[in-house]
Amino acid sequence: xxxxxxxxxxxxxxxxxxxxxxxxxxxxxxxxxxxxxxxxxxxxxxxxxxxxxxxxxxxxxxxxxxxxxxxxxxxxxxxxxxxxxxxxxxxxxxxxxxxxxxxxxxxxxxxxxxxxxxxxxxxxxxxxxxxxxxxxxxxxxxxxxxxxxxxxxxxxxxxxxxxxxxxxxxxxxxxxxxxxxxxxxxxxxxxxxxxxxxxxxxxxxxxxxxxxxxxxxxxxxxxxxxxxxxxxxxxxxxxxxxxxxxxxxxxxxxxxxxxxxxxxxxxxxxxxxxxxxxxxxxxxxxxxxxxxxxxxxxxxxxxxxxxxxxxxxxxxxxxxxxxxx
Amino acid sequence: xxxxxxxxxxxxxxxxxxxxxxxxxxxxxxxxxxxxxxxxxxxxxxxxxxxxxxxxxxxxxxxxxxxxxxxxxxxxxxxxxxxxxxxxxxxxxxxxxxxxxxxxxxxxxxxxxxxxxxxxxxxxxxxxxxxxxxxxxxxxxxxxxxxxxxxxxxxxxxxxxxxxxxxxxxxxxxxxxxxxxxxxxxxxxxxxxxxxxxxxxxxxxxxxxxxxxxxxxxxxxxxxxxxxxxxxxxxxxxxxxxxxxxxxxxxxxxxxxxxxxxxxxxxxxxxxxxxxxxxxxxxxxxxxxxxx
Amino acid sequence: xxxxxxxxxxxxxxxxxxxxxxxxxxxxxxxxxxxxxxxxxxxxxxxxxxxxxxxxxxxxxxxxxxxxxxxxxxxxxxxxxxxxxxxxxxxxxxxxxxxxxxxxxxxxxxxxxxxxxxxxxxxxxxxxxxxxxxxxxxxxxxxxxxxxxxxxxxxxxxxxxxxxxxxxxxxxxxxxxxxxxxxxxxxxxxxxxxxxxxxxxxxxxxxxxxxxxxxxxxxxxxxxxxxxxxxxxxxxxxxxxxxxxxxxxxxxxxxxxxxxxxxxxxxxxxxxxxxxxxxxxxxxxxxxxxxxxxxxxxxxxxxxxxxxxxxxxxxxxxx
Numbered sequence: 014x015x016x017x018x019x020x021x022x023x024x025x026x027x028x029x030x031x032x033x034x035x036x037x038x039x040x041x042x043x044x045x046x047x048x049x050x051x052x053x054x055x056x057x058x059x060x061x062x063x064x065x066x067x068x069x070x071x072x073x074x075x076x077x078x079x080x081x082x083x084x085x086x087x088x089x090x091x092x093x094x095x096x097x098x099x100x101x102x103x104x105x106x107x108x109x110x111x112x113x114x115x116x117x118x119x120x121x122x123x124x125x126x127x128x129x130x131x132x133x134x135x136x137x138x139x140x141x142x143x144x145x146x147x148x149x150x151x152x153x154x155x156x157x158x159x160x161x162x163x164x165x166x167x168x169x170x171x172x173x174x175x176x177x178x179x180x181x182x183x184x185x186x187x188x189x190x191x192x193x194x195x196x197x198x199x200x201x202x203x204x205x206x207x208x209x210x211x212x213x214x215x216x217x218x219x220x221x222x223x224x225x226x227x228x229x230x231x232x233x234x235x236x237x238x239x240x241x242x243x244x245x246x247x248x249x250x251x252x253x254x255x256x257x258x259x260x261x262x263x264x265x266x267x268x269x270x271x272x273x274x275x276x277x278x279x280x281x282x283x284x285x286x287x288x289x290x291x292x293x294x295x296x297x298x299x300x301x302x303x304x305x306x307x308x309x310x311x312x313x314x315x316x317x318x319x320x321x322x323x324x325x326x327x328x329x330x331x332x333x334x335x336x337x338x
Numbered sequence: 339x340x341x342x343x344x345x346x347x348x349x350x351x352x353x354x355x356x357x358x359x360x361x362x363x364x365x366x367x368x369x370x371x372x373x374x375x376x377x378x379x380x381x382x383x384x385x386x387x388x389x390x391x392x393x394x395x396x397x398x399x400x401x402x403x404x405x406x407x408x409x410x411x412x413x414x415x416x417x418x419x420x421x422x423x424x425x426x427x428x429x430x431x432x433x434x435x436x437x438x439x440x441x442x443x444x445x446x447x448x449x450x451x452x453x454x455x456x457x458x459x460x461x462x463x464x465x466x467x468x469x470x471x472x473x474x475x476x477x478x479x480x481x482x483x484x485x486x487x488x489x490x491x492x493x494x495x496x497x498x499x500x501x502x503x504x505x506x507x508x509x510x511x512x513x514x515x516x517x518x519x520x521x522x523x524x525x526x527x528x529x530x531x532x533x534x535x536x537x538x539x540x541x542x543x544x545x546x547x548x549x550x551x552x553x554x555x556x557x558x559x560x561x562x563x564x565x566x567x568x569x570x571x572x573x574x575x576x577x578x579x580x581x582x583x584x585x586x587x588x589x590x591x592x593x594x595x596x597x598x599x600x601x602x603x604x605x606x607x608x609x610x611x612x613x614x615x616x617x618x619x620x621x622x623x624x625x626x627x628x629x630x
Numbered sequence: 631x632x633x634x635x636x637x638x639x640x641x642x643x644x645x646x647x648x649x650x651x652x653x654x655x656x657x658x659x660x661x662x663x664x665x666x667x668x669x670x671x672x673x674x675x676x677x678x679x680x681x682x683x684x685x686x687x688x689x690x691x692x693x694x695x696x697x698x699x700x701x702x703x704x705x706x707x708x709x710x711x712x713x714x715x716x717x718x719x720x721x722x723x724x725x726x727x728x729x730x731x732x733x734x735x736x737x738x739x740x741x742x743x744x745x746x747x748x749x750x751x752x753x754x755x756x757x758x759x760x761x762x763x764x765x766x767x768x769x770x771x772x773x774x775x776x777x778x779x780x781x782x783x784x785x786x787x788x789x790x791x792x793x794x795x796x797x798x799x800x801x802x803x804x805x806x807x808x809x810x811x812x813x814x815x816x817x818x819x820x821x822x823x824x825x826x827x828x829x830x831x832x833x834x835x836x837x838x839x840x841x842x843x844x845x846x847x848x849x850x851x852x853x854x855x856x857x858x859x860x861x862x863x864x865x866x867x868x869x870x871x872x873x874x875x876x877x878x879x880x881x882x883x884x885x886x887x888x889x890x891x892x893x894x895x896x897x898x899x900x901x902x903x904x905x906x907x908x909x910x911x912x913x914x915x916x917x918x919x920x921x922x923x924x925x926x927x928x929x930x931x932x933x934x935x936x937x938x939x940x941x942x943x944x945x946x947x948x949x
Binding site: 055056169171172199200201202203204205226227228229230232233256266267268270271272273274275277278280281282283284285287288 | 905
Binding site for chain 2: 651699702703704722723725726727729730731734735736737738739740748749752753795798799802
């Protein structure tokens with residue numbers, strides 16, 4: 014498989030009155046063409062900021078201080094706003110937890126979709142309208158031609174998210190970044206949207222980075238899973254490997270704390286404490302204070318990213334199977 | 339973190355704006371000048387025995403009949419303008435602050451009742467507020483003063499009448515928003531008495547927007563009092579506030595004796611400006627939607 | 631079986647948005663403005679036994695939160711009745727609610743000590759000078775220490791705020807806790823801590839829970855019985871084991887299939903069509919019929935009557 018996106022050593026910091034917040038701190042991640050990667054983490058882990066960084070959407074007081082993001086070999090860090098405009102919506106698209114970040118509440122749906130079409134394609138008004146209706150039909154909106162003239166507030170939350178997805182996929186982007194788009198939705202609607210995105214991404218050969226706090230959502234969707242903690246990817250590997258044989262204590266804790274992974278009624282395995290604040294120098298492993306396997310070295314030395322057996326882990330005591338040669 | 343930290347944090351936010359700090363410094367200076375007016379001025383401008391009509395309308399820097407220097411000139415009755423401004427500030431600030439405090443108290447009670455009781459209470463109270471706010475403030479004040487006559491007490495009464503409705507509406511809006519939050523539901527679930535819920539829970543959380551509106555309204559009240567005095571409806575001519583000082587000099591403006599109106603005008607402008615600068619920053623600091 | 635702690639008897643609840651005075655005026659001169667009526671609950675009957683955890687699941691608009699507030703005594707029903715039969719003397723305090731949003735459910739301007747202790751003192755459960763020790767005790771029960779007494783809610787993390795909310799409810803010695811999405815806003819690792827706390831408190835204090843959640847995994851873990859709600863009605867209720875192993879109602883089946891689980895391998899997401907109808911204008915007959923794969927003419931005409939199938943009570947014509 015060819016690599017579509019190659020992120021190396023990405024650091025996005027935010028300047029605050031209390032000091033520098035290291036929201037994304039040395040993140041490396043590669044996404045192959047047509048691949049679905051699940052980026053999993055709790056609030057404050059830096060997963061959303063990673064998504065924003067890839068889209069060139071980090072605004073002051075945040076900035077990308079180091080690293081490189083390459084899309085098909087082209088460096089995106091430091092790109093000018095004009096180049097980004099040509100890229101966003103065409104090569105990379107993003108959907109958000111709140112679809113109203115994409116949709117303008119005072120404009121009709123057709124106005125917004127046609128505007129997005131004509132931003133990257135030189136087509137007639139009639140063709141653009143046709144295209145917009147096809148796009149709505151593609152995400153499962155019934156009677157799309159009629160719904161085109163509606164305003165966003167006339168749609169339910171699930172329908173709005175579908176419209177946002179339709180807009181994101183208009184130009185068959187190479188990469189779709191989905192930032193918790195189903196978190197605010199009911200389970201049955203979440204199922205519908207997951208199925209829709211799965212089908213469309215396969216058809217269009219679009220790679221997807223699905224950002225979520227919920228391991229179970231991406232377990233059936235993603236080819237690979239990257240788990241973030243305190244601004245870093247602590248473990249990354251094929252979905253099956255990570256879920257059945259987690260190497261990092263945090264991944265293990267996360268899996269075991271899910272009620273569905275425990276026998277009903279039994280005490281859940283819990284990770285003690287709370288995630289750290291991302292201020293100041295990093296001394297040792299950020300997870301060490303909550304880790305049940307932490308040794309002296311963990312609070313002294315920051316573990317490096319090590320890659321073995323197709324798995325990248327940041328832990329001094331990562332569980333590994335013996336690699337058969 | 340310590341318990342005082344909310345306020346320390348807010349204070350730090352406030353201090354982040356230099357222009358607001360400048361406004362605050364200016365305001366404190368003006369308040370101090372008003373408070374210590376008797377020690378800062380060379381005469382008591384309200385004591386007619388100290389005035390000499392021969393000293394009327396002297397330009398800044400002149401020496402009067404008794405050998406005193408009129409730093410920024412004198413008015414048509416021979417008052418030292420510097421002293422008159424300091425004493426005028428006392429009246430303007432006093433009237434503004436006292437009327438605001440009374441109006442805030444009335445608005446607070448009325449607004450909280452409307453929000454907590456709801457239904458018919460809310461409807462009746464808010465319709466009165468609507469009617470009150472649909473008349474121009476200056477018109478109501480003019481009619482009231484025409485009926486009541488002159489005097490500090492009466493002008494305060496007029497200012498309270500035209501202002502309480504703003505506060506009532508602000509408090510009601512804020513309290514309604516708080517009422518829908520779960521901590522009020524929790525308090526009801528814990529069977530706390532209505533008085534306790536209103537005073538311990540609803541009131542403290544409805545205050546921030548009120549503080550913001552009040553800080554802006556103090557400036558309005560001062561300006562309104564100056565307007566009324568300018569129109570000759572506020573205070574007796576023997577105890578001029580800033581507005582009356584401006585009015586008295588107004589007729590000489592074109593004859594080149596600018597200072598009689600100019601310096602009281604500057605004092606009024608600085609007072610209102612300083613309050614508005616502080617109020618602006620207060621609004622930013624206390625508005626949770628603008629919080630970082 | 632002994633008397634249940636809570637008996638919800640044919641409870642319905644509508645919310646009416648009354649006409650504004652301008653609209654009423656317009657109606658006098660021939661306007662046609664109607665009140666908007668939301669049918670949040672439609673003839674709900676269920677029991678909560680002493681010492682059990684009754685889970686309530688359903689999607690938005692199913693009325694689970696309204697049912698929670700009615701059972702907690704925060705909202706009166708429009709029709710029907712709720713019988714609450716606590717063993718203690720103070721029935722008002724014996725049922726308490728634990729809310730979803732840990733930040734909005736605490737008074738932002740009250741110290742933790744007053745937040746938790748206020749009601750106990752106001753109702754004479756403890757003397758004012760004993761409040762501090764009383765609160766320290768409660769804090770220990772929820773896993774916090776005395777150092778937090780004089781802090782404000784904004785100085786805590788979501789998980790800690792949830793614990794403070796629980797301590798506040800425990801302060802008045804309740805027998806029933808109504809938990810409305812109480813862990814929904816928490817991160818997975820924190821959620822596990824709070825769920826464990828709920829289980830522990832149930833054991834140590836003999837509490838009864840009504841546990842409302844959209845998260846089937848959470849409900850399965852904690853509940854002994856589950857009620858599944860759809861558009862204001864209970865469509866299926868029974869023991870957790872029976873419902874999760876053999877759901878009978880087509881909606882419950884769809885819900886369970888859509889429930890995200892840790893599964894490896896490429897997965898097709900089971901999908902039921904359509905969205906939940908508006909509770910302002912619920913469908914005729916069985917509320918679920920527009921989305922139901924098995925629905926026929928009878929379903930759209932007649933609302934099904936609940937019947938017992940084993941230990942499950944279900945409202946479906948074809949169960």
